Amino acid sequence: MAAGLVVALLLLAALLFYEQARLESAVRDARAANSAYQYSQLERDLLKAALLCTRGALDPVRAANLEQRARLATQSYSFPLLDQENRSSLTQLLDRLEREPATGWSCERLEAWANRVHPVVIEATEVSSRVRSDLLVQLRVYRRDTFMGFLLVLLFAFAYLYGQAQRALAQHRRIADLESEGAFKTRILGTVAHELRTPIATIVGFSELLRRPHADTRDHLMRIENAARRLEQTLATFLDLYRLESGKALELKRKPLRLDDLAREAVEMLEVQHPDRFELEVEGGPVWVKGDEGRLFSTLLNLLSNAAKYGPEDVPVRLRLACSGRVARVEVYDGGPALTDQEARSVFRPWIRLPRHRGREGQGLGLTVAREVVRQHGGRMGWEPRPPGQVFWFELPCELSR
Numbered sequence: 001m002a003a004g005l006v007v008a009l010l011l012l013a014a015l016l017f018y019e020q021a022r023l024e025s026a027v028r029d030a031r032a033a034n035s036a037y038q039y040s041q042l043e044r045d046l047l048k049a050a051l052l053c054t055r056g057a058l059d060p061v062r063a064a065n066l067e068q069r070a071r072l073a074t075q076s077y078s079f080p081l082l083d084q085e086n087r088s089s090l091t092q093l094l095d096r097l098e099r100e101p102a103t104g105w106s107c108e109r110l111e112a113w114a115n116r117v118h119p120v121v122i123e124a125t126e127v128s129s130r131v132r133s134d135l136l137v138q139l140r141v142y143r144r145d146t147f148m149g150f151l152l153v154l155l156f157a158f159a160y161l162y163g164q165a166q167r168a169l170a171q172h173r174r175i176a177d178l179e180s181e182g183a184f185k186t187r188i189l190g191t192v193a194h195e196l197r198t199p200i201a202t203i204v205g206f207s208e209l210l211r212r213p214h215a216d217t218r219d220h221l222m223r224i225e226n227a228a229r230r231l232e233q234t235l236a237t238f239l240d241l242y243r244l245e246s247g248k249a250l251e252l253k254r255k256p257l258r259l260d261d262l263a264r265e266a267v268e269m270l271e272v273q274h275p276d277r278f279e280l281e282v283e284g285g286p287v288w289v290k291g292d293e294g295r296l297f298s299t300l301l302n303l304l305s306n307a308a309k310y311g312p313e314d315v316p317v318r319l320r321l322a323c324s325g326r327v328a329r330v331e332v333y334d335g336g337p338a339l340t341d342q343e344a345r346s347v348f349r350p351w352i353r354l355p356r357h358r359g360r361e362g363q364g365l366g367l368t369v370a371r372e373v374v375r376q377h378g379g380r381m382g383w384e385p386r387p388p389g390q391v392f393w394f395e396l397p398c399e400l401s402r
Contacts, residue, residue: 036124038076039090042069043121046114053107063102070094073120081127086120093117203228222272250376252292256399259287259296259328260321266300267319274308276316283322288399295373300330302366303392307334311389328398336389344383344390370394 045066049058070093073079079087093113102110203224210217260282267278289296300319307317315335322329339347350368371381374394381394 036128038073039121039124043117050110066102067097089116262297279316279318281320287321287323287328289396291377299370302370303332311335323398328396331391331393333391334389
């Protein structure tokens with residue numbers, strides 16, 4: 001950034017130096033034009049000498065002044081600007097005054113030389129007028145060029161500084177992204193470790209119970225299987241969340257499937273932990289959709305487990321499925337307490353836990369991933385109050401019956 005400023009300042013200094021040289025040249029020409037005064041004074045002194053000559057001899061002082069005036073005129077800065085004839089007249093006048101003092105000149109001779117100097121005065125006046133006009137033009141050009149140059153240098157400096165600022169901002173964003181990604185990875189690793197602890201402990205504990213004589217093998221295996229499915233669901237949720245946070249789309253393995261069969265399987269799995277809490281209602285026969293079986297199962301499992309976990313234990317969780325036209329709709333109702341509109345919007349954001357839900361199992365990620373899964377299936381998910389509780393629902397394109 002400093003180098004760019006130095007370059008801009010050097011360009012501005014070079015421009016000002018160049019324009020200053022042009023201005024000084026114009027001022028010198030103006031000064032040359034002002035020296036036309038010497039020619040007019042020479043003409044005046046010649047006329048005055050001719051007038052005095054008629055009254056008597058010309059005194060030596062005035063004769064010396066005439067020689068001095070002629071010398072100043074030939075040494076004037078504007079002398080080279082005169083035409084050849086006028087320069088020759090002035091040179092001849094000076095030579096004669098130096099060879100023969102004017103005290104010996106006749107009155108007619110002095111008057112003749114005054115007449116010869118008069119065209120020089122006229123030309124010098126014209127030169128003065130022309131040079132002054134040129135000076136005004138050059139001054140306007142100087143101001144214009146200086147302003148334009150200064151503006152161009154400022155634009156260059158601004159463009160350079162803007163580019164540097166954009167690069168610095170991009171670097172800061174990149175650093176922030178890396179820090180955010182690092183913080184996200186650290187957080188998700190801690191959450192994964194916490195979430196996996198319970199299903200792993202369940203699998204280990206019931207595996208040990210299976211070694212005991214007279215163990216309830218079927219019940220223990222079912223609990224191990226449920227814990228393993230929960231473990232699988234947790235890992236899938238975190239992997240999907242990581243993909244979404246990285247800006248990647250989910251890799252969906254779509255195939256025709258019955259959503260009502262997935263719902264029954266999810267209910268059977270959760271009834272081990274929440275017996276007699278679920279009521280399943282399927283309207284109008286099988287509900288066919290085309291989607292990723294594992295992710296839709298996790299979505300159903302998440303809605304059902306949330307309703308069972310946060311709803312009152314004495315109120316059943318009702319799961320309703322129906323296919324109306326080309327839309328399959330799934331509704332999960334819990335008995336409350338009902339959320340506010342603001343709370344309902346918050347629960348779909350990652351890592352958000354409502355104050356009433358803190359201290360319970362979960363990290364506030366399931367609904368975030370579930371909503372994105374439904375969206376990438378071409379559907380939508382939402383919430384609506386249904387006092388004394390509420391309904392979480394989602395809709396998917398419904399396939400024809402098979």
